[in-house]
Amino acid sequence: MEDIQSFRVMGILSRARTLESQGRTIIHMEIGEPEFPTPEPVVTAAIEALRAGETHYTPALGLPDLREAIAAYYRQRDGIEVDPQRIIITPGSSGALLLALGVLIDPGERVLMSDPGYPCNRHFVRLLEGVAAGIAVGAETEYQLNAELIEGHWRERTRAVMLASPANPTGAVIPEHKLREIVYTVERLGGALIMDEIYLDLVYGQRPRSVLALSDAVFVVNSFSKFFNMTGWRIGWLVAPEDFVSPVDRLAQNIFLAASTPAQHAALKAFGKGTLGILEQHRQALQQRRDYLLPALRDIGFTVEAHPAGAFYIYAGCDRFTQDSQAFCRDLLEQAGVAI
Incomplete structure (x- = not known):
């Protein structure tokens, strides 16, 4: 546990809630959650x-109807066929990440990931006694990994690569031709690709296709939290390669038995035409807010090197104001009532 650090944003959120309880008005921009x-x-x-008594366990892989609905969503949005048997319903995307890593990683095996990236990823790997190998990325690659970086950092006992597109914390999207190169490289090197697509429907421009359009050998993590506005419901899904479905099933049975039954029934309605219309609004x-905030931040002195083509993040540099970003966040909260 010494290597498992706290999720810093939760500390900011906790302090913001304390200030609100004291009568302060706080602008919340700290946590990755739609309002x-x-x-x-x-x-x-x-x-x-709930009223119908749907409060018992479902199969560990999830409600068959929900798995079918997700497969239909891929067919509708991406024009691809995904076998519902490969879709596993999980307690949020975190549950999906844990299952994917759990069936892939043995102690001492390496997982490549971008730095900066979603901070919990390295802790999931460490929990399984793997080695989280962060690769420094910058503006020249839009703060994303590419095939060249992956091959250059491949070492003995490298098992997998974790990617996100759109990414947290930058909102950067990997173009399909570059994603195709990554898929080919990882498969050629004998590794596994874990793709986080929880923001895929929150792209401001032409929506990219799922990586499942390029390969059936990848693990895809998705969630009802972000686009579907269901963060507190804790419901997500994993698409696993066919050969890994049975191991994932066994692991899920031992870790959490099944995702929340009421949440699964609720998620069935997320794909309805009326619901999708609301979500598109x-x-x-969010796009209007991004279009306003991006130039405004630059005007007052922040630097933004990665274009936020998706999600709801802007990775802004504060070098003009401070050399200590953590202290800057604390001061902004305490003095200006803005939580970032």
Whole structure:
């Protein structure tokens, strides 16, 4: 546990809540969560499921109807066929990441990931006694890994590569031709690719296709949290290669048995036409905010080197103001009431 650090954003959030309890007004920009409520059809479906007594365990892989609905969503959005048997319903994307890494990583094996990147990834790897190998990325690659970087950092006992597109914390999107090069490189080197696509529907421009359009050998992590505005419901999914479905099933049975039954029934309504219309309005609102905030931040002295083509993050440099970003965040909260 000495290597498992706290999630710093939760400390900022906790302090912000304390200040609010003291009467302060706080602008919340610290946590990766949409402010929009869960769409009403989803809420109604959960209530109806509870009243109907849908409170018992589902199969460890999830409700068959929900797995079918997700497969239909891939067919509708990306024009690809994904076998529902490869789709595993999980307690949020964190559950999906844990399952993917759990069936892949043996003690001492390396997992390549970008630095900066989602901070919890390295802790998942460490929990499984793997080695999280962060690769420094910068503006020249839009703060993303590419095939050249992956091959250059491949070592003995490298087992997997973790990617996210759009990425946290930059919002940068990997173009499909570069993603194809990555898929080819990882497969040629004998590794596994774990792709985080939880922000894939929050792209401001032409929506890229899932990496599943390029290969059936990848692990894809997704969630109902971000685009579907269901963060607190803790419901996500994993698409696993066919040969790994049975190991994932066994591991899920031993870790969490199954995802929340009411949340699974609620998620079935997330793909309805009315719900998707509401969510598209939310996506457009986020795009308007990005389009306003990006030039405004630059005007007051922040630097933004990675274009936030998706998600709801801007990776802004504060060098003009400070050489201690953590202290800057604390001061901004305490003095200006802005949590970042």
